Amino acid sequence: MSVYGYARVSTKDQNLDAQLEALKAAGCSKILQEKISGKNREDRPALEKALSALKAGDVLIVLRLDRLARSSRDLLNIVDQISKAGASFKSIKDTWCDTTTAHGRLIMTVLAGLAEFERELLIARTSDGRERALDNGVAFGRKPKLTHHQRQEAIKRRASGETIVSIAKSYNVHHSMISRLVG
Structure with missing residues (x-):
């Protein structure tokens, strides 16, 4: 079992020291770090390296959730990827977000259920809106190049x-x- 830490700051001027210190104190043997915006997950090579290194029984720890994800959907996708690897996730400052405990897994399951419910509501509303627009004669798609x-x-x-x-x-x-x- 390995305990990985992930630390990130958004700009080159910011300092990782506080995060690194907290991750070491939490028992992280390997800490991946980067100075990059969290806006695009695809553009975060240290995070991808950490996620791909996880094996069954490993734990990924961050100081705060905002260092890992920019939205609840992004967080749930990352935690899902971690759990599919057989690993667990823990946030030092956000103690409720700890999939190493039954309580933390319950909270994450409830959040995932709410996110799925919200997604289905969005799909239903979009579908209803599309049907109303079609009934009102709105034409969808690209405008024809030729009359x-x-x-x-x-x-x-x-x-x-x-x-x-x-x-x-x-x-x-x-x-x-x-x-x-x-x-």
């Missing part, structure tokens, strides 16, 4: 023997669009 008249004209020009490429150039569209027109 109905231009399509009919292009079909006639193609039937009269004009090349697809020259027709496409005259309408400033790709030749594949003209070749898909059906007369």
Whole structure:
């Protein structure tokens, strides 16, 4: 079993010392650190390295949740990735967020359930809104590059023997669009 620590500050001017000290005191044998914004998870190589290193029985510790995730959805995704590796997660300052205990796992399960419920409500509201818009005549999708008249004209020009490429150039569209027109 390994105990990993993860420390992050957002700017080069900030200092990691307090986080590193707290993680060492918590028993972290390996600490991954970075000075980078938490905005994009994909752009955080030390976090990805820590997550990919986790094995069954390992623990990942952070000083505070905001060092790990920027939103509850991001936090739940990261904790899910940790649990799929068979590892646990712990926040030093946010003691309720500790999947090494039954109480902490319960709290995280409830939060994950709430997030899933919220997501399903969002999907239902979006679907209802889309149906209302369709009923009111709102057209979805990209605006057509050619009007109905231009399509009919292009079909006639193609039937009269004009090349697809020259027709496409005259309408400033790709030749594949003209070749898909059906007369």
